[in-house]
Amino acid sequence: MEKIPTGIEGLDLILMGGIVRGHAILVEGTPGAGKTTVGIQFIHEGVVRYGEAGLIISFEQFPAQLYRDAANFGWDLRALEAQNKVRVCCTSPEVLRDQLQKPDGLIDEWIQEMGARRILIDSISHLDTLSADPMERRVLAVSLLNALKQRGLTVLVTKEVTSEEGYGCSFEEYVVDAVIRVSNTADQETGRRQRHVEVLKSRGQDHISGRHYFRFGPEGIEVFPLQVVPTHQAVPGEAALLPTGVAGLDHLLDGGLRQASSLLLSGESGTGKTILGLQFLQEGASLGEKGLLFLYQETPEQVQQVAASFGWDLAHLEAEGLLTVVYAPFAELSLAEHLWVVRVQLQETGARRVVFDSLSAMLHEVSQQPHMAKERTDQLVRLTKGLGAAAIFIAEVPAGSSRISTYGVEETLVDSVVLLRSTRDGLRRKRGIEVFKARGANHVMGEHRMRITPSGIKVFYRPARGAERDDA
Structure with missing residues (x-):
């Protein structure tokens, strides 16, 4: 079982080395919690540190917005596109579904041309526009994820939730291989807001449980695992x-x-x-x-x-x-x-x-x-x-x-x-x-x-x- 690093050091430690290649990962959280940033960092670090080309598919933000947001952390997506290592595309769930159903669709063309190994879908919540029926949306999500995984991609999808309390379990959590939750909550004692990341599910691999603190650093997300103690201790x-x-x-x-x-x-x-x-x-x-x-x-x-x-x-x-x-x-x-x-x-x-x-x-x-x-x-x-x-x-x-x-x-x-x-x-x-x-x-x-x-x-x-x- 091969693992690939996300490029976020602390998160990779929590995941015991990274995520399983070819798996589908769900990153969920409220607006502003850091979901998209996690996804872009996954793609950017995949290219820069591990030589793996990546695709960014957005259902709501135009490429110019993603370029700007990435630039805040020193990530030059335009330059990586010019080098044919990244593709940024704003489209709709319908178009993506149709392209994946075509044997010579645009997604397949990009994968072959770039040798893409990673993909970010931001966000899977927009599948709601395809159907009001929960069961039908579940079938659509499964078919979408399977189509991407069959093409040799490691998939990271984001999902919006409306409240920090009482998330419950959505069907997306069942159909993916791993679930990562990011949050931005106010401390009851101090009133200061704190960001946390938690791995709720990681099929086929171990992880460190608990809510781990993270922040936005100058070069991206920095995660600080709860268990920082070395496994081998001196006597x-x-x-x-x-x-x-x-x-x-x-x-x-x-x-x-x-x-x-x-x-x-x-x-x-x-x-x-x-x-x-x-x-x-x-x-x-x-x-x-x-x-x-x-x-x-x-x-x-x-x-x-x-x-x-x-x-x-x-x-x-x-x-x-x-x-x-x-x-x-x-x-x-x-x-x-x-x-x-x-x-x-x-x-x-x-x-x-x-x-x-x-x-x-x-x-x-x-x-x-x-x-x-x-x-x-x-x-x-x-x-x-x-x-x-x-x-x-x-x-x-x-x-x-x-x-x-x-x-x-x-x-x-x-x-x-x-x-x-x-x-x-x-x-x-x-x-x-x-x-x-x-x-x-x-x-x-x-x-x-x-x-x-x-x-x-x-x-x-x-x-x-x-x-x-x-x-x-």
Whole structure:
């Protein structure tokens, strides 16, 4: 069974490699959801990336309109027509039916002349003009699709629906091989509109279920699958130990943070979470290990100033290719898209260390949905592990709170939890650190003294014998 890519990377991942050659695919949705764009991208990418000529048959838009819409994404259909790789035709269902019934019709002429392998019909809803009888329309649809498939074409047809709710099952969904639904709905919490794509049916092939976020990018539709986690994941227990840059903390963690593991760094504002995260990345850079820093609240410039106060030059590390900083303000963040960005950054940079500052802000979109916060955190943890990175997730907790994490679910998903505290002692404040959890490690329990010094964080511990030390 041969599969052909649609040319939409995320959609091809959802479809486990693409669609079966020679199948008929239905793309349905309300007006403006992106049906026609999916179809044109299928044809355009088929030509440009896979060398497969294609036909575009429209029952309502003139070629000039399709040229204009395609040009918005940088797709030059006119040029491809001039190269005899694409044909754009505006006609009626009656004419198309008649041409397919002729052995030497125009469709057959184009197929032979171009070697066409793909076709877009926009849209099959116009078959309604041929008959008011549902059964007769079903027969017409089956005969149309079969005629195209018999000519060696992989067929993509669009269909309009009138409402996002209660689509039901139309006869078109039964007669095609796969059904893809696109939607553009308003979020009940924020009021912002979000686009989703869902594969409802894929005869003869597997797919990733669920509603996946997509958007219109500068070069076409971009789909962000829910399951971005690699199938082969590293096992933390078998990984090397990475020094955190804080010798005393390494001692508490039984040698450091394991490669391909996750650590939740939790504390109130001002307890040193960002500093410790930066120190972890700085230590990695000194060892030649690449790092990633995701920022959701403070800007890169603000964090550079913090780092500079300890003698750490983040701009230099970036210039040397040892650090990549990604700034994604939480108020503008789409979690589904951002998980994809995290995956791409980890794969492209090959980073061994990654810090998320903060996980609390990153999950803002689902802050009122604890189950979604848990699901997204789980995806993120498995993603970083699967790509072999040691990850520190910074969590913010309210002042005076006994909570371990922001949403009460994060600590159950990570390998280790480190708590930072700041308590008043007369006119001064005392800082403390505790390894609350360290899966698979013989960690030192209890709270230990911590200081923020001009060279970074120091953690003090008392060995079995002797005075308190920090091993700096």
